Each structure stands twice: as C-alpha cells, then as structure tokens.
Amino acid sequence: MKTMTGFPDYLIASALEVALVEDLGSAGDITTNAIIPADATSRAVIAARKPGRIAGLPIAEAAFRRLDPAIEFRVIIPDGGDVEAGAVVAELSGRTRAILTAERVALNFLGHLSGIATQTYAFVCAIEGTNARICCTRKTTPGLRAFEKYAVRMGGGVNHRFGLFDAVLIKDNHIAAAGGIGPAIERAREGVGHLVKIEVEVDGLGQLEEALRHRIDAALLDNMSLEDLRRAVAMADGRVVLEASGAVTLETVRGIAETGVDLVSSGALTHSSQVLDLGLDFVS
Amino acid sequence: MKTMTGFPDYLIASALEVALVEDLGSAGDITTNAIIPADATSRAVIAARKPGRIAGLPIAEAAFRRLDPAIEFRVIIPDGGDVEAGAVVAELSGRTRAILTAERVALNFLGHLSGIATQTYAFVCAIEGTNARICCTRKTTPGLRAFEKYAVRMGGGVNHRFGLFDAVLIKDNHIAAAGGIGPAIERAREGVGHLVKIEVEVDGLGQLEEALRHRIDAALLDNMSLEDLRRAVAMADGRVVLEASGAVTLETVRGIAETGVDLVSSGALTHSSQVLDLGLDFVS
C-alpha cells in the first residue's frame, strides 16, 4: 500500500477549530498567559515514550501554527515512520505561549492517530506472507473518520468504504426487508450508479452461494469458522473479494488470513486502539 | 457523585451534524435507499453484546430523530445504568430507512461513551472503600471532550478541569520559565480571577514542600512511588487536594488510592478505553 496516503489537509481547519475551542474556551490558557511572558520563545521536541508508528503530524503542526503562524516545525520521523521509545518525532521552535497552549490538542490528535497506525501495523505484521490485507470499518470515532482512515493506511492497512454513500453493503436487515438475498442484490444494482460496487454480508456458506449467483463484487463473511472460511474461498474461486470479520485479534488474525480470504477487517482498529504515548519536551 | 450528571444537550446538534455528514456524505445511505421502501417502518432494540455501563443515550436518540423526527425511542437502561450481555438498552420504532441510516452514528457515539463509563466504573470499583476518587484528564478525543467527561461521571468518576480556561495547572515548563515554583505560583495567583483554583504538578517531595509554602489548592503528584505518595499525604495534612497520576492501571490503582491521596487520575479513561460492544437488532 504505497499510494493514496495523502493526509486530508483540506479537513484540518475545521477539525482543529473544534478541538482548540474545546480546550481554550473563551478565557484561553490562563496558566500560561499568567506565567509566561508574551514574547518568550522556546525550542521543544515531540518525543515518543513508547515504540510505535507515527500518524498525524500535519494536524499537530497545524495546531501549533494556529497559535503562532511563525512557528518552525521540523518533522524528523514522518507519518508512516516507526519510532523507538525516546525517539524525537518533530522539533519545533517559536513563541513559548503558543507551544504550551497548543500542546495538548496537538498531542491528542497525534497520539490518537499514531495509536491506530501502530495497532494496524501490528495486525499487518501478524499476517505477513499471506495474501490477505488488514481493513478498517465504519466503526470510527465520531468526527474523526477521515483522519482515522488515513491512520489505518499509515499502518499499512487498507480502507473499507468511507461512509454509507460510496458503496453498497447489504446486511441482514436489508435482506430481510427485501425478502431474500437475491431481491436485495437486484434492488441495489438497479438503484445505484454504474460506479458503485456491491458487497453482501453473509453469515454462512448457504447465503454466500446464493449471493454468488447474483454477480456481486464482494462478500463479507461474518463470524465464520476457519473451516467455513476455507470453503468460502474455494466456493468463490476468485470471482469476488472475500472479507472476513468477527473476533479478529492479534492471536486469531493469522489463522483467518491463512484461509485465503482477501481482507480481514476489524472495527477495533479505529474504535479501541490504545493511544501511542508521546510527549512534548522543552530543550535548551 | 450524584450530581452534575446532566448530558450536555446543547452541544448535541453540532457534534451530531459532523458525524452524520461524515457517514452520509451527499449521496446518503445508498444501500438502504435502494432496498428499503420509503414508507416501511420497523421496530428495533439496541442491545448490549458485553456487560458494561451505559452512557450516551441522548445523543444516540438524537441521531435517529435527526433522520426521522417522529421516531419513538424508549430508554430501558438509562445512562449510568449497568447491563449484562444481551440486555436491551433501548427500544425504537419508526421509519426503517431512518433506523438503518442512523444506526452506525448512534452506535459509534453510544459504544464509545459507554466504553469510557465502563472502564471508569471498573476503576471506581477497584478502589471502593478508600477515600480516593477516580478522575479524568484533558487527554480526550478531539471534539468529544464534553461528552467524554460526562461519560466519566456516568462511570462514577469525577472531572478534572475541562480545558485550559477553567483552572490553573502549573507544570514543569511553567516552573522553569518562571524561575522556580514560588514565582510561578505567585504570577499565576496575580494573573487570574478570584474564582480560579491553582494546582501544581510536582515530581517529588521537595517540590511539594515548596509548593505548599505558597498556598495552593491542589498538587498533582506525578509518577511518585507509593512510599512517596504516603509521605506526601502526611506532609499535606489535609491542607490541599492531592492528585496522584502516572502508571495507573486496574492492578495498581488500589495501592495508589490506599496511600490516602484524594484523587487518582488517568488519561487512559478517555483516550484508550475499549468501546462497549452494542448492536442494533430488528424485532418483529
């Protein structure tokens, strides 16, 4: 996955504004304003406290720049790079007040996104050598989806659809409402444009077989046994993309990947990753 | 902690709008719109897949209502309530399209906030019987702080300051810039209003002793040993609130609390809690 790694720059301003207003309110950083002279300047580094993979530096930089447009921000380990504990990720220098005031917002974004990249990369490593890839879901933190999907890419994962709008994913409730897999697929095909792919969530081989008869693009194999996953791979025979999900952990993921599925997806990448511990240290 | 539990209702609309636009884009839920008739109605329940504590139902309800103003939403287990796996948290009925389209946004909020409440409550239980309380930090997810602080309260925890604006917290960089703990405290007291409390972060007993000489309201004891925490408690002798932080886990928290500190704070409550697994099931 070398491509489509661009940070969604055009979304930074509004996401950052919400976070800064949330932290500064109308009174601002009253501690810093009371103690630090307005014209004081400092140099600082952002350092990793734990090993991991970095994601989110552009928004961290933007946070400091929002408070001091003249800040110097030098990236040492760019997004997608790996760090050991103690490694310096970025150096910055500028007004001390700006650095202290923006610190938490910058680190909250950076730690959150780096945590997702780190966790994703752990899954990617766990299935190295298989043909499968690690994939995210729509189970993201409200307001941060585009950034979290980027972090998954930085971790070496691939993105599932970005929302309800860019692909069809037919689930059990759709099937029930349509009166069967076949009718649901046909309605969907009839109802969407020619550039929209159709994936169907199936809970067993019977449903998969039925779905395959209706020319779909992908099937989501939900919570199937490894044995059933292998049979599904044989049954699909390369005609559709197979995505396995359910009970995906660092322990189970390799076994799932070795069944021959194309994708292993996990909501936990985005909704339950631990933050990567990063800190800001002043340097003299 | 019976009070100040009000959900920040007046903040729902804007947070929800961001999340809905993120998931619906401009094309909307193309799967549901293609398959489900516009006038179909359904009944569904939100059910817990795992045990935990609930937080966030008002914003989940608002998500469904945003898509169908006439939706009926009945809370079974309100915010702050505990659920077993399988428990029904809420029942809803209304337009099927609205239910399916809002489902993920509603569950993303509800799962995230319930995860924080559940984790907080686990810490609260771990220190039961001590005089300490569990406290959050500013290490929150960008854009969701007010909701996450609410979730901490729902878990039985208490809130630290909401931002840089509502209390003074003097850290090492402030102390260095001011030329010592004393000058930093005095500048802060001089610079803020009469209703602003002052807390100082200290990394050892020497710093604590110095801070206590300057009439502060609270001290943050950062990464101190249990032995030093006990000495700090003795040294403060009830004159200031003592907050312990650093390396707080479910295993270590009781030991920390038993030193006699007033608060044990942890950023992990808000930045690294696992989501509480909840699902939406249609019922006939």
Add this chain to the structure above:
Amino acid sequence: MKTMTGFPDYLIASALEVALVEDLGSAGDITTNAIIPADATSRAVIAARKPGRIAGLPIAEAAFRRLDPAIEFRVIIPDGGDVEAGAVVAELSGRTRAILTAERVALNFLGHLSGIATQTYAFVCAIEGTNARICCTRKTTPGLRAFEKYAVRMGGGVNHRFGLFDAVLIKDNHIAAAGGIGPAIERAREGVGHLVKIEVEVDGLGQLEEALRHRIDAALLDNMSLEDLRRAVAMADGRVVLEASGAVTLETVRGIAETGVDLVSSGALTHSSQVLDLGLDFVS
C-alpha cells in the same frame, strides 16, 4: 430507476440557510413587513407556467416552513411527477408574510431542480426503447450537487459518481503522469479500497483495447464517432460498462444510444438546463 430517489433531507437546512440569508439579509423583506400585517394569513398555490417534471418540493416546503413553522403545505404533484402548463403543484396556507418572504427562495430551488428533471426526462424519452440510460456528471452548480443529482434521478436519469471520492475515473492527465493506461490502472487498483470501481476515459479504440486488458469496470468513450462507438461495444462485449459522452444533444442522443452503449452522459443536464417556469399565486 425506481429506487434511491430519496431527497437528501439532511442537507436541506444548511443549503436553505445560505439561500435565505442571501435573500433576506439583516433587514428582511422590507416590502412585505411594511405592507402586510403580521397576523394576516393567505392561501396560495404553486403553479407551473410551462409543462415539465417536478423536483425539489421538499426544499420549497422547508423554505416556507423556515419562515412560518405552522405553514400548511400540501403537495399535489409530487417530485417526479409531470405537469402541464397551469397545473397546480402544491397548495399552501399560513402567514402571508412568510409566504411572500420565502417565495423567491422556494421558487429558485424548485425551478432550478425541476428544470434539470425536465431536461433529463426529455433525454430519457429520446432514447426510449434502447438499452442505454441517461447519466449526469460532476459538472454541477457549486453547492447544489446533491440536489441536482437528485433532480437527475427524478428525471429518470442515473447518477455518475458524486465526487472525486467515491470512484476512480482515470483521465488523460493521469495516464500521461503514470506513463500509460496500464500503469495508471494498476496504480489506481493498488491505491484504493476493494469497494471502489475503476473507469477509464479513452479517446479511441486503441486506448479502449489497452484498458480492457487491465480489468477495468467501465470505460468512458469520449467524443467518438458513432461508428467507433459501435466497434467499442463489440470490443467490450459486455465485459465493462460503456459510457459515451461528448456532443450529446436531443438530436444526437438517440443515435448514440443505439450504438449499444450502456450510458450516455452529459454535463449540460446539470450546468445548462433551463429553469422550469413556476409561479406562486394567491387564491381567495
């Protein structure tokens, strides 16, 4: 095309707000406020001055309701319906001031969208009996894309991608930058998720042949002769969706459709349709 016809309701509020502020400014409707008593009520109808197809009534209704929440708005000819000159499209009754103040905003939306639906339907009728369908593009009016795409659906057309985000469309500049059609397609496939389709714009049969060798989902045949379009249909042999574009008019469209292509697309549907003439008449 019976499905996915849902009006993007969740987008109305912000689009409407911009239009109302634009027309009312801070002083409001000074004519109406000076002449019409605040408590006067009226009944009125929205009538077609010319024949055509209706699209946009939900946003027209919302405009009146924004000024008078208690307005009664009764749809006579719903979106997607056809009208003769003189036909009543909707009846409304409520505060006279609200009706007069919202009239122009409501009609501007309704006339614009109905104009697109009307024009689209004319193209749809022109190719009746062929296997082709009429398709829109991204050449839309800034700020109104979701509404205009809806209007195209109301006219019987189908939607191309909604933006740069929901499908790959490789154009000449991409091909040039990648060093050929093949590399461009491969990079794209590698760089996007499994639910993203790939279309390639080709300017001749040679390019089409090359593109077909790389397993694409669709080809955009740009400005080809009817003869070449027929050959392209034969060459593709049903393996990919074929979209013809360029010089599409009511006179040429049937010929293009009869070549056997799947889609005939035209930017003019959205960027150059005439407004449908509609008016608001008070009734006693």
Add this chain to the structure above:
Amino acid sequence: MKTMTGFPDYLIASALEVALVEDLGSAGDITTNAIIPADATSRAVIAARKPGRIAGLPIAEAAFRRLDPAIEFRVIIPDGGDVEAGAVVAELSGRTRAILTAERVALNFLGHLSGIATQTYAFVCAIEGTNARICCTRKTTPGLRAFEKYAVRMGGGVNHRFGLFDAVLIKDNHIAAAGGIGPAIERAREGVGHLVKIEVEVDGLGQLEEALRHRIDAALLDNMSLEDLRRAVAMADGRVVLEASGAVTLETVRGIAETGVDLVSSGALTHSSQVLDLGLDFVS
C-alpha cells in the same frame, strides 16, 4: 458601467469550502492520490473551448490555492475580457495533485459565471445604441447570488436589488393585501428608512398612472406590449425609472429597449444561461 465591479472577495472562502467539500468528501481525490506522486508538479492552462466573456477567475484561483497555497496563477484574460475559442484565459503551475483535484470546482464556478457574463453581454450588444440597460433579477441560483450579480456586471449589465432587504418592490399580492396601489405605496414609504427606494410592479397603464400619483422611484412594467411600453414612457416623462420585463429574448430585446424604457430585466440571465465551455489543459 465601469464601476462597482469588485469581485466579492470576502465571500469566496465560504462558497468555495462548500463546493470543495462537496467534491472531495472525506476521502479526497482517490484517483489522483493513487496515481500522481505527491511531489509531482505541472504547468497547465485554462482555455476557452467556445467564444465568450470571462467572469470568476478570482474564485477559480482561490480553488487551486486552497489545495496548494504555493500555486502560481497568472491571469491572461481578466474578468470582463472577451475570448475566442481556444484562447488561454489563465496559466497555472504547482503541485499536480492540487491542479487535478481543484480542476472541476474551479471550472464549475468559472464556467457558470462566464456563461452568465457571456449571455448578458449578448443582450447588451443587442440593444447597443438605445438608452436602455440590461438588468438582472432575484431569480438567481441559491447560494451564488453575489457571484452571479457580479457576472452580470462583467457582462455589461446592471444589478437590480440584491435581496428583499435593500429596496421596496411592490407586487400584485402586496397591492391586493393593502387594498390598492396607493395604500400599498404609502404603507411602504411609512415603513422604511429614508434611503430606501420604492418600485411598483404594474401590469397596465392604469396601474402605472395610479402609481405615478404616489411619488414612486421606479415602475416595473410587467409583460406589456411594445405599444403600451411606449405610452408608459410618455406617461412617466422621465419622472421615474421604467423597467420592462417579461418575454425578453435576444430577438425581442431590442424592440423593447427602443420603446424608451430605462431598463430591460430578465431572470434568464442568471437562472438559465448556458455554461461557457472552458477546459484545463496540461502543458509540457
């Protein structure tokens, strides 16, 4: 019309943001990001495919600059200038991704506004030598009024009121509610400030005569015959501005203008102009 031609710069940012988000969504330009290296740069020109008059270059430039702040954008034919088919309107150079990603948004604005300027100029030429001027209305595209009014000025036309807030225009429903033209005018004069002009829409010479008795500033002669327009001109005798509207086409406009009216107004300028066909070509 040499003056008041300033582009509404202070309105660009918000209009552009809506259009860019609409086209980029949260995933961005997935084609370009997958195929074009992040550091590639290009030179390109915006060229006219058809002859016409240019309007909107500042917003087109802003679109590219929003994606690449360092883009170079050189205007060759400024707003208000006329182009032949093939003429280069502007040259730009910068990051290839930015150019490709912003292209459609930039051209959608530029083509739309240039189309209006071109159409307006055609009407202006058609009445050359008369004393009349071409005037727009409030029948504009929702969200784009200020830009469309600017485009009318670029085409040599003049602007009618910008909204309901900056002048009084009394129409039939106001007259009916007030119980006559006289009472309507008097109420309006009483109800608005001393810097607000009053125009009355009349449907015949009788109404005009009555309106003239009440000291108005302008009269809108709605759908009158050429004969009646001439009589109206004689009747008004220069005391009020006379605006003719209704059934204004390139064929009829000169006849209307030659009656001696001051203004010929047409909603079609803004609501039904064809886009001016412009394209972006890369140059080596």
Add this chain to the structure above:
Amino acid sequence: MKTMTGFPDYLIASALEVALVEDLGSAGDITTNAIIPADATSRAVIAARKPGRIAGLPIAEAAFRRLDPAIEFRVIIPDGGDVEAGAVVAELSGRTRAILTAERVALNFLGHLSGIATQTYAFVCAIEGTNARICCTRKTTPGLRAFEKYAVRMGGGVNHRFGLFDAVLIKDNHIAAAGGIGPAIERAREGVGHLVKIEVEVDGLGQLEEALRHRIDAALLDNMSLEDLRRAVAMADGRVVLEASGAVTLETVRGIAETGVDLVSSGALTHSSQVLDLGLDFVS
C-alpha cells in the same frame, strides 16, 4: 412608524447559539446542575427594575426554549410596550435548570435591546410635535446590528441604512478621492443600480449647495450650527431629505429638530445606551 417592526426571527438561532456557548462552555451551568434536581420545575417572571420600553422578548423566549423546548413563556408587556419599575414583562414556567441556565443570556439580550428602545424613545419624546424623526446609524455593536436596529424601531425611531450595501453615503474621503462632490456623486450614480439612493455628507452650506446641483436623495448635515441647519432647510426646500447629526443629546435634540430637518441621527442610540435593568424572579 407602525410598520416594519418584525423581529428578525430568522437571525435568532445563530446569534443565540454564540451567546449560549459563550456562557455555558462545554461544562454547562455547573452550579445549577449540582444543586437543582433535573426534574424540578419552577415558575418565574421577568420584571423591570426601572421604567423603560421593552425590546427583545422573542430572543429571550428563544433562549429559554433552547434549554427546555417545552417551556411556557407568556408575554405580558410585548416589545414596544412601556413599563414602570416593578412591572412584570413576561411569565415563564418549565424546568428549573433551564430557567436558571438561560437566565443571564436572555436578560443580556433583553436588557441591551430594551435599553436602546428606551433611550430612543426618550429622544422621540423630546422632539414630539416637530416634523423630524430620530434615526440610528451604523455605529452598532458588532454582531447585533439587526437586533439593535429593531430596538430603535421599537423605540419609535427609524432606521438608517443597514450596512454598506443598501445605500450610498458619500463622505469626505470619497469626495477627496473623486476630486469634488460633483464627480463623486456622478461616479456613484453610474456605479449602482436604479434602486439605490444617494446621500452626501456635507460639512457646510457650500458643500450642500454643490450637492443639490447633482440631484441627490439626501444630505447628511454634519455638526452644523442651528443657524446653518435652518439655512440648509431653506436651501433644500423639500427637494432632498435632510439628516442632521453631531452632538445630539437629550438637551440639544429638540433645537435641532425644530430647525426643520427631516431626521436627527445619533450613533449613541446603539453604541452607548444604558442597559434597561430587568431581573428574573421565581414565584411560588
């Protein structure tokens, strides 16, 4: 002035949101939430502490309703009404928390706007019997202009232009730049639409004489002596509206009005009025 009194309802939501967020932040009303049970309800009145004229009740009501949609709000003395000290202006009943939390925002709006209405009315009374009217300016509080202009109308005053966009007012710097009053007026007339009036600010009779030669609509007589004002009235002889400004106080205003000018304008009405003292009292 009986008309155009409509409160700018469509502007309430955004103005109110800013004010509520300003006062509630992300933590909300921590005092009330801690002390008052969520389900407690109360009855309260808004009472005048001083005599004056009321303006702004719709936005006060909206403030309470924003916190409790089910609040009952009964207006006793509507906008434009006069109160004695102690008079009850409105009664409300609903959730106690909502009443206490919205109280300050509601009163800040109501007191500010009523203060303007009260002060305006004092000026209106001071010139009773003359032919002049009291007029506001653009010297308003940033963000509140539409509401303050409404308050002036409630006080019996009339509104000057609402902004730079709805009328021409030529000042000394324009005259200097144009090289004289005549050229400035001619450029303005050439540059604006047919529904825009032109007022010229003059500092003496010589400038007025020159301006009158160029067919203007109004003249602003800036800081002239009463003697010169009388001469200006004679000189204008009813051909243009005359507005006097400068050093307008309750003591001087009648003298100015008695010179025969049409309008006496004062920025102090909106930028320096005292708040009208109003309070909220709970009733049992």
Add this chain to the structure above:
Amino acid sequence: MKTMTGFPDYLIASALEVALVEDLGSAGDITTNAIIPADATSRAVIAARKPGRIAGLPIAEAAFRRLDPAIEFRVIIPDGGDVEAGAVVAELSGRTRAILTAERVALNFLGHLSGIATQTYAFVCAIEGTNARICCTRKTTPGLRAFEKYAVRMGGGVNHRFGLFDAVLIKDNHIAAAGGIGPAIERAREGVGHLVKIEVEVDGLGQLEEALRHRIDAALLDNMSLEDLRRAVAMADGRVVLEASGAVTLETVRGIAETGVDLVSSGALTHSSQVLDLGLDFVS
C-alpha cells in the same frame, strides 16, 4: 494586574466574520466600489476624539487585514495605553477601498472595547490606595464576552468567572431550591471537580455567617450597607474573598472599597459603558 492580558486572538476570526458580513452583506461597500479606483492606496490614522484608554487594536487591525492582506498597520498607542483627545492610536496604509470598507467595523470594535477599558480605569483610579480591585460580571454584550473581559483587564480590572462553567456561584434561587445555604453549598461541593471554587451570594450578615460555616471560597455581598460591609469584612477575617456589588457608581465605589472588601464588581462596566470616540482620518 500585569498578566493574563493576552488578547483572545484565536477568537478574532469568527467574531470578525459576523461583523463584516453584517456590514458588507452580499453587495459590499457600494459607495466605495463606485467611487474609489481598485488600485488606489491611502495612508490614514486612527485618532482619539476624546481621552481614554485603548483596547481592541488587534481586532481592528484584523478587520483591515481581512479586506487587504497586505495592509500596513502600525500601533502607536497599544492596548492598555492612555490617550488624550487628538492622539494618534495607529497608522495604516494600503488599498483605499479596504481602509474605507473596514473602517466602521474596526472602529465599532475598538470604540466599544476602549470604552469599557476607559470606564474600568476610571473605577480603578477611584479606589486607588485601597486593597480592593474592580471586577466585571457576566452581564456582557452577547457574543463579545471574551473581548469585553479583556477590555476590563486592559482597564486595570480583574475578571469574574467567564461563564456558568468555570466556577460555582450560588444565588438565592439555588439556596431556595436546596432548602438552605448549607445544603446548597454541600451539593455544589459534591457535584463539581476539585479545581472549582465556590462563591455564595448573600444578602445579609446572617446568610454570610451561615455560608462561612460551610468552607466556601468567596462571598458576594449583594447590596449591603457600608456598615454591613465593614462587619462582613470583620466576620470573614480573611478566610474568604469578599466581593461587594450593587449600586456601584464612580461616586460610591471608593466608600465601598474602603470597607475592606477584596473586590467591587459592576455589570455596568460591560453592559453600559459609553463608547470611546475614535475616528479614522486620511493623511496625505
């Protein structure tokens, strides 16, 4: 008060946008655009017409810069400085149109905030030599609180809480609802975080005595006689901060301050200050 004087820079953009849109609408400054050539440049000064203290120059500068990013703006008397009538506060040079168009918005902010600073400073001077300080309230102009609180600091005053969110202030209605001062204080202490101070409003010495028994941080002595204020000072004996409010005027304030209270607070500072008269003069 040397500290926490930082202007809330991060809040400028949104406050300014509202004010500029309010004044420019969609048509802009039609007078200036018609008369002043687009490329004309000018030099101008902002001068004080009356003596006073300056506050708000950063937002005034931002207003001009919003219209002409290349404007030169040189501060002569910075915020917090005192001016005589006639003094030049700032010099600026740049595009004439930008200077004229932004003038009123810039002066409206600057005059309003300088008026507050001037009035605050008058109170500060009036109590010079006492131990008391002048304090603002939450009775601010909706939308401008952060700027007005800054202006109070520029005048030498100190800030009360910024909103309902950053401190507890228990008033009569809270006491009534809780069933007494003691229960209200205890509920508040239980319900808020450890960094929140508690102030109680008391209307007499009895209430003060009761409040003091419950370990509060501050007491607001509402409308007490000087004699009672002195007794309150004796009773509190330095244990809590004492704030006196009610009937505070330039005549009464010194007497109040001399009672020994710590703070004298007045809503009039922010809600009823006269604007400081400032003007913009072009210089050759």
